[in-house]
Amino acid sequence: METSCYTERMRSDLIDKRLKEINAIIPFSKILDRNANNMNNIANYYRLNRLAYRLINSREGFVHMGISRDGVFKDTDFLEHANLISRFMNNVNTLDVLELAAGKAATTKYLAKKYPTISFTGLDLPNGQLNISSSKNTNLRLVEGDYHDLTQFDNNSFDVVYIIEALCHAINKKQVIKETNRILKPGGVFVIFDGYASKERGSMSAIETLVSDLTYSSMMVTKDDHSYAELRSNLISSGFNIIEEENLSKYVLPTMERFEKKAIKYFQKPLYAKVLNTILPIEVTGNAVAAYLMPLSIKAGLHQYWVTVSKKE
Numbered sequence: 001m002e003t004s005c006y007t008e009r010m011r012s013d014l015i016d017k018r019l020k021e022i023n024a025i026i027p028f029s030k031i032l033d034r035n036a037n038n039m040n041n042i043a044n045y046y047r048l049n050r051l052a053y054r055l056i057n058s059r060e061g062f063v064h065m066g067i068s069r070d071g072v073f074k075d076t077d078f079l080e081h082a083n084l085i086s087r088f089m090n091n092v093n094t095l096d097v098l099e100l101a102a103g104k105a106a107t108t109k110y111l112a113k114k115y116p117t118i119s120f121t122g123l124d125l126p127n128g129q130l131n132i133s134s135s136k137n138t139n140l141r142l143v144e145g146d147y148h149d150l151t152q153f154d155n156n157s158f159d160v161v162y163i164i165e166a167l168c169h170a171i172n173k174k175q176v177i178k179e180t181n182r183i184l185k186p187g188g189v190f191v192i193f194d195g196y197a198s199k200e201r202g203s204m205s206a207i208e209t210l211v212s213d214l215t216y217s218s219m220m221v222t223k224d225d226h227s228y229a230e231l232r233s234n235l236i237s238s239g240f241n242i243i244e245e246e247n248l249s250k251y252v253l254p255t256m257e258r259f260e261k262k263a264i265k266y267f268q269k270p271l272y273a274k275v276l277n278t279i280l281p282i283e284v285t286g287n288a289v290a291a292y293l294m295p296l297s298i299k300a301g302l303h304q305y306w307v308t309v310s311k312k313e
C-alpha cells in the first residue's frame with residue numbers, strides 16, 4: 001500500500017520539475033559520478049563543508065538533523081539524540097562511552113560536560129571536520145581513525161557506543177557493526193541514528209533510484225543499498241538484540257524544510273546559483289540537491305530516519 005502510494009507520488013509533477021531544475025544548474029553526472037567509496041573523499045567533503053554546516057545548520061557544531069517532536073524546529077532539537085543516549089548512561093555502572101564518527105564532537109562534548117564521572121571518546125576520520133585538540137574536558141578524548149578498524153580499542157571496553165548520521169558512509173556496514181560488538185562490554189548498548197531507504201535499491205523504480213542516488217551522492221554517501229531491513233539483519237547476525245527502535249522521519253522534516261527553503265532559492269534563481277557556483281566548490285553547492293529532494297522523498301516514504309538501540313548479548 002505504502003509502496004504504490006509512494007510510486008504515484010514520485011511520478012508527481014513536483015518531483016519532475018525539481019529534477020529538471022537540478023539538472024539545469026548542476027548536471028546529474030557532477031553528483032552521480034562522485035566516488036563516495038573513498039575515505040579521503042569523505043573527509044575532504046566534510047572539511048570543505050565545516051563552515052557551511054556551521055552557518056546553515058548549527059553554530060554549536062551539530063552536523064545532524066534536529067528531532068522536532070512538536071513539528072517546529074528549535075536549536076534544542078539537536079540535543080534530542082544526546083537526551084535519548086543519556087537514558088542508557090543513567091546507571092552507576094556506566095564508565096566508558098564512545099561516539100563513532102563524532103564530526104565536530106558536539107554531542108559528545110555536551111554529554112562529557114553533563115556526566116563528569118564518565119569517560120568519553122570521540123572518533124572521526126583524519127583531515128576531516130574533527131579537531132582533536134578541541135576537547136576542553138578532562139573526561140573527553142578525541143581521536144582520529146576509521147570506524148571499520150577499531151583495533152585501537154580493546155575487546156569489551158565500552159558500556160555505550162553511539163553513532164549519529166554516519167553509518168550510511170560505511171563501505172562495509174557489517175564490519176563496523178561487528179567491530180562495535182567486539183569493543184562493547186557484554187550487556188553494552190549501541191545507539192544508531194541514521195537515514196535509510198525504505199526498500200532495497202534493486203526493487204526501486206527508475207525515478208526512485210535516480211532520486212535516491214542523487215540524494216545520497218550529494219552528501220558523499222555511496223549509492224549502495226541503504227535499506228533499514230539490511231541494518232536490522234546486520235545487527236542481529238552480529239550478535240545484537242534490538243531493544244528499541246523508532247521511525248523518526250516526520251520529526252526531522254522541520255530541519256529539512258529549513259534547508260529546502262535555501263535550495264528553492266538556489267534552484268529557482270539561476271543567476272544567484274551561478275554566483276554561488278563560481279565562489280563555492282561543488283562539495284558545498286551539491287548539498288542543495290539533497291536539500292531539494294529529501295523533504296519530498298521522506299514525505300513519499302522512500303527515505304526514512306530511524307533510531308535503533310541494540311544490546312550486546
Ligand SMILES: C[S@@+](CC[C@H](N)C(=O)[O-])C[C@H]1O[C@@H](n2cnc3c(N)ncnc32)[C@H](O)[C@@H]1O
Pocket residue numbers: 039042043046061062063064100101102103104105106107123124125128129145146147148163164165166169170
Ligand atoms: C553527518 S556527519 C555526522 C557527525 C556527527 N555524528 C554529528 O552528529 O554531528 C558524518 C560523519 O561521519 C564521519 N565518517 C564517515 N566515514 C567515516 C569512517 N570511515 N570512520 C570514521 N568517521 C567517518 C565523517 O567524517 C563525518 O564527520
